[in-house]
Amino acid sequence: MSIIQQIVKLQGIDSKLQEIEELLGDLPGKVDNLKLQESELIKSVTDGKVRIKELELELNKFDSQMDDYNVKIDKHKDQLFLVTTNKQYDALQREIDHLKSELDEIETKSLEFTEEKEHLEKRVISEEENLENLSNDLIIRRKKLEVIMSESSKEKSKLELEKENKRLQIDSKTLSNYDLIQNARQGLSVVNVNGSACGGCGAFVPPQIISEVRAQKGTQTCDSCSRFLYWETI
Numbered sequence: 001m002s003i004i005q006q007i008v009k010l011q012g013i014d015s016k017l018q019e020i021e022e023l024l025g026d027l028p029g030k031v032d033n034l035k036l037q038e039s040e041l042i043k044s045v046t047d048g049k050v051r052i053k054e055l056e057l058e059l060n061k062f063d064s065q066m067d068d069y070n071v072k073i074d075k076h077k078d079q080l081f082l083v084t085t086n087k088q089y090d091a092l093q094r095e096i097d098h099l100k101s102e103l104d105e106i107e108t109k110s111l112e113f114t115e116e117k118e119h120l121e122k123r124v125i126s127e128e129e130n131l132e133n134l135s136n137d138l139i140i141r142r143k144k145l146e147v148i149m150s151e152s153s154k155e156k157s158k159l160e161l162e163k164e165n166k167r168l169q170i171d172s173k174t175l176s177n178y179d180l181i182q183n184a185r186q187g188l189s190v191v192n193v194n195g196s197a198c199g200g201c202g203a204f205v206p207p208q209i210i211s212e213v214r215a216q217k218g219t220q221t222c223d224s225c226s227r228f229l230y231w232e233t234i
């Protein structure tokens with residue numbers, strides 16, 4: 001096997017390894033993101049339920065306070081018929097007005113709390129639905145990821161072994177060039193010649209170089225992008 005054929009084989013292995021990385025791609029990231037959304041939703045549902053309980057307690061308190069105020073106001077109103085002087089009457093009336101304004105305040109707060117509670121109840125219901133969908137989605141994606149990971153890790157170890165063996169067959173100078181181009185050219189170090197152009201960057205390749213490429217004499221590289229050149233029939 002000529003040196004360029006060895007390089008082409010190594011490139012094939014490296015490309016397959018890259019494909020595996022791409023296949024895994026952002027799936028783990030997506031699963032992490034779903035987990036984060038899930039925990040945020042769980043927290044929001046829990047907080048919402050705690051607040052609803054607090055509001056219920058407060059609303060019960062308001063109810064009994066409002067009952068008390070209404071009883072007091074009724075009592076004072078009854079007393080209005082029993083007073084004998086205007087002064088007493090005015091004092092009672094002021095007391096009634098005072099009680100009424102306090103009752104008003106409690107009623108307003110009670111309304112605000114009731115609205116907040118209704119709003120929260122709706123939010124919790126919709127969040128619980130989202131949570132269910134999200135959890136199902138998460139389970140599916142996790143399973144998918146596990147399958148891909150286990151299949152790919154087998155394939156990956158096989159390819160890594162092949163890669164190691166292949167690298168042992170190539171001289172260190174060529175290998176270090178190969179690695180440099182791999183890093184500089186997004187993992188593609190070897191390209192074929194298209195007519196009289198480099199298959200990587202499209203630059204012109206002189207006929208003399210092409211004939212050497214075809215003859216598989218040592219290694220030839222593109223002057224422009226430095227990639228190794230090979231003839232398609234390899």
Ligand SMILES: [Zn+2]
Pocket residue numbers: 198199200201202203222223224225226227
């Ligand atoms: Zn090129």
